[in-house]
Amino acid sequence: MTKLHILISEKLRRQILNGTYQPGEQLPSERQLMESFEVSRITIRRAISNLVNQGLVESQQGKGVFINHRQKVTYSLSSPLIFLEQDMQRQGIDFVSRNLVFEEILAPKDVKVALNLSPEEPSVYLQKKLFLINNDPGGIDVTYIVPDLGKTYAQELQQKMTFPFLEKQGIRIERLDSVLECTYADREMSEYLEVNLGHPLLVFRYTAFTAENRPILQGESLSRGDRFCYSLSISRDRPPV
Amino acid sequence: MTKLHILISEKLRRQILNGTYQPGEQLPSERQLMESFEVSRITIRRAISNLVNQGLVESQQGKGVFINHRQKVTYSLSSPLIFLEQDMQRQGIDFVSRNLVFEEILAPKDVKVALNLSPEEPSVYLQKKLFLINNDPGGIDVTYIVPDLGKTYAQELQQKMTFPFLEKQGIRIERLDSVLECTYADREMSEYLEVNLGHPLLVFRYTAFTAENRPILQGESLSRGDRFCYSLSISRDRPPV
DNA sequence: TTCGCTTACTTGTTATAACAAGTTGTTTTA
DNA sequence: TAAAACAACTTGTTATAACAAGTAAGCGAA
Numbered sequence: 001m002t003k004l005h006i007l008i009s010e011k012l013r014r015q016i017l018n019g020t021y022q023p024g025e026q027l028p029s030e031r032q033l034m035e036s037f038e039v040s041r042i043t044i045r046r047a048i049s050n051l052v053n054q055g056l057v058e059s060q061q062g063k064g065v066f067i068n069h070r071q072k073v074t075y076s077l078s079s080p081l082i083f084l085e086q087d088m089q090r091q092g093i094d095f096v097s098r099n100l101v102f103e104e105i106l107a108p109k110d111v112k113v114a115l116n117l118s119p120e121e122p123s124v125y126l127q128k129k130l131f132l133i134n135n136d137p138g139g140i141d142v143t144y145i146v147p148d149l150g151k152t153y154a155q156e157l158q159q160k161m162t163f164p165f166l167e168k169q170g171i172r173i174e175r176l177d178s179v180l181e182c183t184y185a186d187r188e189m190s191e192y193l194e195v196n197l198g199h200p201l202l203v204f205r206y207t208a209f210t211a212e213n214r215p216i217l218q219g220e221s222l223s224r225g226d227r228f229c230y231s232l233s234i235s236r237d238r239p240p241v
Numbered sequence: 242m243t244k245l246h247i248l249i250s251e252k253l254r255r256q257i258l259n260g261t262y263q264p265g266e267q268l269p270s271e272r273q274l275m276e277s278f279e280v281s282r283i284t285i286r287r288a289i290s291n292l293v294n295q296g297l298v299e300s301q302q303g304k305g306v307f308i309n310h311r312q313k314v315t316y317s318l319s320s321p322l323i324f325l326e327q328d329m330q331r332q333g334i335d336f337v338s339r340n341l342v343f344e345e346i347l348a349p350k351d352v353k354v355a356l357n358l359s360p361e362e363p364s365v366y367l368q369k370k371l372f373l374i375n376n377d378p379g380g381i382d383v384t385y386i387v388p389d390l391g392k393t394y395a396q397e398l399q400q401k402m403t404f405p406f407l408e409k410q411g412i413r414i415e416r417l418d419s420v421l422e423c424t425y426a427d428r429e430m431s432e433y434l435e436v437n438l439g440h441p442l443l444v445f446r447y448t449a450f451t452a453e454n455r456p457i458l459q460g461e462s463l464s465r466g467d468r469f470c471y472s473l474s475i476s477r478d479r480p481p482v
Numbered sequence: 483t484t485c486g487c488t489t490a491c492t493t494g495t496t497a498t499a500a501c502a503a504g505t506t507g508t509t510t511t512a
Numbered sequence: 513t514a515a516a517a518c519a520a521c522t523t524g525t526t527a528t529a530a531c532a533a534g535t536a537a538g539c540g541a542a
Contacts, residue, residue: 003525006438010428029492040527045493053294053439054425061493062534072422077475176475180421181313182441182466184295187251197247198294200423200441200466225423225441232473234318234417244495270522281497286523302523303504 004043008033009050016056016067027057027065052196055226068226073133075204075223077178077232085161094134097141099158101128104150111144114207114218125150127157130192131223137193139223146216162217171210173217178206180230183222193224200225245284249274250291257297257308268298268306293437296467309467314374316445316464318419318473326402335375338382340399342369345391352385355448355459366391368398371433372464378434380464387457403458412451414458419447421471424463434465441466 015021028036033044048065051057059065076087088095107117107124115124125145131138143162149171150157156165163173185199193199201222208217256262269277274285289306292298300306317328329336348358348365356365366386372379384403390412391398397406404414426440434440442463449458 005525006428009438013427031492042528043526046525048493050438053437054427055439059493060534062491062536064492064535074420077473172477174477177472178475179315179470179472180443181470182423182443184441186254186295187247196294197250197291198296200425202421202423229420229422231418231420232318232475234419234473236413236415246495272522283498284496287495289523300523301504303506303521305505305522 004037004039005046005050008037008039008044008047009054012047012051013054013056016051021067023067023069025067027067029064072227072229073138075228075230077230085164094132096132096135097161098130098132099127100130100140101126102154102158104147107144111218115144115146115215117146121147123147125154125157127162133227138227139221140189140192141219141221143217143219149216162219166216171216173208174211174213175209176206177209178204180204182225189222195224202228202230204230245278245280246287246291249278249280249284249288250295253288253292254295254297257292262308264308264310266308268308270305313468313470314379316469316471318471326405335373337373337376338402339371339373340368341371341381342367343395343399345388348385352459356385356387356456358387362388364388366395366398368403374468379468380462381430381433382460382462384458384460390457407457412457414449415452415454416450417447418450419445421445423466430463436465443469443471445471 012021012027021027027033027048030041030044030048033047034041037044048057048059051065052059055068055070057065057067073088073091073093075084085095103126104123105126106122107115111117111124112122117124124147127141127143127145129141129143131141133139145157149166153165153169166173181203183201183203185193185195185197185201187197189195189201190197190199193201202225204221204223206217206219206221207215208219209215253262253268262268268274268289271282271285271289274288275282278285289298289300292306293300296309296311298306298308314329314332314334316325326336344367345364346367347363348356352358352365353363358365365388368382368384368386370382370384372382374380386398390407394406394410407414422444424442424444426434426436426438426442428438430436430442431438431440434442443466445462445464447458447460447462448456449460450456
């Protein structure tokens, strides 16, 4: 009546949540589970796939299925990402960013609009960065940078964190207009982040403005939905100072 | 040597994204796809499952597999949720909330801490609400309400939107401390929201404070990750007015 | 001792098969 | 005519089977 694979994955789920299986531990092998539940391999694999989809376990070919640690890394959005490195340090996390792409390209139409580019400057700088958390790929940043900044700071932007670096140059980002949502890893993302096709990702999409209300960056930060979260504090509007 | 199910789902994915298959349209049936790709049913089903996991299609038993609409409903976090109804109206969305549970319970420990309850008032009001978007379940709100408010406004809270109602009563929420993250539908959620086990959900978790810095609500809003997003504007810290 | 092979485990992919269950339209029956 | 039964489709669940591929440990040869 109720499906076998659901009965099994629910039972395993309870055992994981109540600590019968601890994070890092290995689940019994498919063969063992087949015997103890007296079902076929396809059913066991379906049950395990349910657990994977719920983010409770991860499987590694040739090794086994392992219970996940369920602690997330927090991005703080209270001030616009200037203190990202400090935040990570505070959480005791080894946060490394690796430059993948940095090139001048013809601006896509939506970027042109968002960055308010004139027809005479049809190019932007595109940067892609990979974030490693404790040596594990955790996310990807795709940023479009206004041409004058991209050209001036081409070297430094490839080595340093964007927001703190710009701040040090006296380029103060006053406001981020942003959207947070969920997507799914496509082929490219699943290869970069070493996750399954369709793995849930958190997307932080933003446009960054200076005090003069000039848009200078448009970015998209995609990170593993099972490993990251965003914290923010929302206050009632106050009249301008 | 790349896997068959990935080759197939990638091909279908391209066709969906380039408009060969339009949202609302039906994919060819498993039998037809088996024939045209000359693979077994298990491979076709795996390929379709990839598309489901990428949020591109949805399957209905007995009917077929249909291409999803990929437009999301936006929750605006610019001011703390007072204008939710107006926001939805502006997006042309039929937003209905249905009370599921409203009861006085013994406060769980973490809620007790978050709401700063004294040992003499060990109870809180627990409310669960289901949100329907255009008559489709879209999310669930779980809210813990400080006992005095819960008792005083028991009737109204079950009928009206929490934030606008409190505002009208002169209870002004000044600040929300919140976290946005991704989870996965467990059994209960998948039944409420009519989605698969493990379906990605967006979680908005918050504590609401009055101007006197008193926490009065703790809530958790879980909504379908494929249907919702949150927008926010982040400004640089300004000195208090 | 160390390198490389074999072996025995693990999970991953794919095929074939049978039946369950939901949907829809047609046909039969009361 | 209207309700019930049926047929022909759809996707969903489960079983059996074979082989691929990754891991790890042991064993033997250089």
